[in-house]
Amino acid sequence: MANIVEKYIELAKKRNPGEPEFHQTVEEVLTSIEPVLEAHPEYIESGLIERLIEPERGISFRVVWTDDNGKTHVNRGYRYEFNSALGPYKGGLRFAPNVYPGIIKFLGFEQIFKNSLTGLPIGGGKGGADFDPNGKSDAEIMRFCQAFMTELYRHIGPNTDVPAGDLGVGAREIGYLFGQYKRIVNRYEGVLTGKGLSFGGLAGRTEATGYGIVFFAREMLKHCGEELKGKTVAISGFGNVTWGTAQKLNELGAKVVTISGPDGYIYDEDGVSGDKVDYLLELRASGKNICAPYAEKYPNAKFFPGKKPWEVKADLYIPCATQNEIHLEDAKTMVANGCKFLCEGSNMPTTNEAISYLMENGVIVGPSKAANAGGVACSCIEMGQNAGHTVFSPAQVYEQLETIMVNIHKHAAEACEKYGLGYNLVAGANIAGFEKVAEAMMAQGLV
Numbered sequence: 416m417a418n419i420v421e422k423y424i425e426l427a428k429k430r431n432p433g434e435p436e437f438h439q440t441v442e443e444v445l446t447s448i449e450p451v452l453e454a455h456p457e458y459i460e461s462g463l464i465e466r467l468i469e470p471e472r473g474i475s476f477r478v479v480w481t482d483d484n485g486k487t488h489v490n491r492g493y494r495y496e497f498n499s500a501l502g503p504y505k506g507g508l509r510f511a512p513n514v515y516p517g518i519i520k521f522l523g524f525e526q527i528f529k530n531s532l533t534g535l536p537i538g539g540g541k542g543g544a545d546f547d548p549n550g551k552s553d554a555e556i557m558r559f560c561q562a563f564m565t566e567l568y569r570h571i572g573p574n575t576d577v578p579a580g581d582l583g584v585g586a587r588e589i590g591y592l593f594g595q596y597k598r599i600v601n602r603y604e605g606v607l608t609g610k611g612l613s614f615g616g617l618a619g620r621t622e623a624t625g626y627g628i629v630f631f632a633r634e635m636l637k638h639c640g641e642e643l644k645g646k647t648v649a650i651s652g653f654g655n656v657t658w659g660t661a662q663k664l665n666e667l668g669a670k671v672v673t674i675s676g677p678d679g680y681i682y683d684e685d686g687v688s689g690d691k692v693d694y695l696l697e698l699r700a701s702g703k704n705i706c707a708p709y710a711e712k713y714p715n716a717k718f719f720p721g722k723k724p725w726e727v728k729a730d731l732y733i734p735c736a737t738q739n740e741i742h743l744e745d746a747k748t749m750v751a752n753g754c755k756f757l758c759e760g761s762n763m764p765t766t767n768e769a770i771s772y773l774m775e776n777g778v779i780v781g782p783s784k785a786a787n788a789g790g791v792a793c794s795c796i797e798m799g800q801n802a803g804h805t806v807f808s809p810a811q812v813y814e815q816l817e818t819i820m821v822n823i824h825k826h827a828a829e830a831c832e833k834y835g836l837g838y839n840l841v842a843g844a845n846i847a848g849f850e851k852v853a854e855a856m857m858a859q860g861l862v
C-alpha cells in the first residue's frame with residue numbers, strides 16, 4: 416500500500432509543480448490514511464484518491480482596481496472548488512502577497528477533511544488573491560473587494576460555494592464583498608459567512624475559531640489525565656484566532672505567556688490577560704509592529720525581536736499565526752524544554768518533519784484540521800441561520816460549538832484507536848475526515 420500512496424504523492428507533485436505547500440498536505444493526509452486504503456481496495460479501484468487530489472474546479476481571474484491616486488493595479492484572484500461530496504464548497508478567502516495556487520490548493524485540500532470532521536454538510540474550497548491589504552486605505556480595500564467579487568459572483572451561491580474570511584479578509588472585507596454580490600445578483604442570501612451582525616452574521620463567529628481550539632486542547636489534556644487550569648501556554652500571532660484563544664484560555668484558568676507578530680515575540684510572565692487580551696484587537700487593527708507597542712504599554716513584558724515563541728518553556732504550545740511556523744529546529748527546542756502538548760491553531764503551522772520529531776518524542780499533537788474546525792463549523796451554523804431567516808443567540812452558538820469540538824476530538828481519537836495507532840490525533844483526524852468523504856464519493860459514482 417505504501418507504494419500506491421507514494422505513487423499518488425508523486426502524481427500530485429507532477430501535476431502541481433512548484434507548489435510545495437500543496438505537496439506537503441497531500442503527503443501528510445495520504446500517508447495517514449494508508450490503513451483505510453488497505454481495508455478498502457474499492458477506493459483504489461474507483462480512482463478515489465486520484466479524484467480527491469484533483470480539485471473539481473479551479474478558477475483564476477484578473478482583478479483590476481485603482482488606488483487613491485488613480486493608478487491602475489492588476490492582481491490575480493483564485494477560487495479552488497476542491498470537493499463537493501458532503502455539501503456546497505466552503506472555505507475562506509485569503510488576501511496576502513504570497514498567495515499563489517500552491518497556498519490556495521493546500522488550504523482547499525485541508526478544508527475538505529476539516530469540514531468533514533465538523534459533521535456538518537459542507538464540502539471543501541478556498542480562494543484569495545495576491546493582494547496585500549496592509550497599508551491600503553478603506554476606499555482602496557472597497558474597490559479591490561468590489562473588483563474581486565465582480566468576477567467571483569458567477570461561481571458562488573448559497574447552495575454552490577460559500578466563501579468566508581481567512582488571513583487578510585475580516586469583517587470589513589466580507590461586508591464589501593457581500594454588498595457587491597447583492598448588487599450584482601439582486602438577491603439577499605447567505606453567500607458569504609463571517610458577515611457583520613447587522614446583516615446576517617452569526618453572534619460569536621469572530622471568537623469561534625479560538626474558542627474551539629481551546630475546547631479541543633482541553634479534550635486532549637483530559638484524555639491524558641490533565642487539565643488546562645494552571646497550565647502555562649505559549650501562543651503565536653495577534654489576530655482573531657489568537658485573541659479568541661487567549662480569551663478562552665484565561666477563562667479556563669490557564670496562563671498565556673506569549674504572543675507574536677512580524678517583528679518578533681512578547682514574553683509576558685504576568686500573563687496576557689484582562690485588558691491585555693483586548694489590546695490584541697487594537698494591535699490587529701494596526702497591522703504590523705505588534706510587539707514593540709505591547710512592551711511599551713506593559714513594561715514587565717519582554718520583547719524578543721526577530722524570534723519565535725517556541726524557545727519559551729511552556730506546558731502547551733498553540734501556534735495561531737500562519738503555515739509552517741514550527742520547523743524541525745523549533746521542535747527540537749520544544750522537546751528539550753519538556754513540551755508535552757502542541758495544539759495547532761493556524762492551518763498547517765508545523766512542517767511534516769517537525770510533527771514527526773515531536774510525536775517520536777512523545778508530544779501529543781492536535782492537528783489544525785481538527786483543532787481549528789470551530790471557525791468553519793460556526794460558518795455552517797451561519798449558513799443555517801441565513802437559510803432559516805432567523806437569528807441565533809451567542810449562548811446557542813457557543814453550546815453547539817463546544818459539542819462539535821468535543822465530538823471532533825472523540826471521533827479522531829476513536830479513528831486512530833480503530834486502526835491500532837494508539838492516541839495519534841494527526842492520523843485520527845485524517846482518517847475520520849477521510850472516511851466520511853470517501854463514503855459519500857463512492858455513493859455518488861464516478862464524478
Ligand code: GLU
Nearest residue numbers: 506507579580581791794
Ligand atoms: N478560513 C477559515 C478556515 O481556515 C474559515 C473558513 C470558513 O469559515 O469557511 O477554516
